Amino acid sequence: MSDVGTLANTAVAVVGVVVLIVRLRFNPVVALVAGAGYLGITAGIGVAKTAATIITGFGDIMADIGLLVASRVPAPRPPPSSGPPAAEAPRLSSGSARPVSW
DSSP: OOHHHHHHHHHHHHHHHHHHHHTSOOOHHHHHHHHHHHHHHHTTOOHHHHHHHHHHHHHHHHHHHHHHHHTTOOOOOOOOSSSOOTTTHHHHHTTOSSOOOO
């Protein structure tokens, strides 16, 4: 396949994945796998090798994530969504005469 054909098929795959996720509300993982499958088949790799490549890549990613989960790496927590910081709380509750601008 020519370079132009490969770029065109890649553009179609990207637009297709975005449409599946945004417009049709597909699960992003399913949409990405469908896009990868389309691109593999249109690139001439073949159905069997495309499926094997997707399965191998998915397995590698799950193995890496499994190691993180097994080692109990804590996920980062977002900051509290409301309320003043702990250092400002006493000053704000004391009723100081100076107004606080938020």
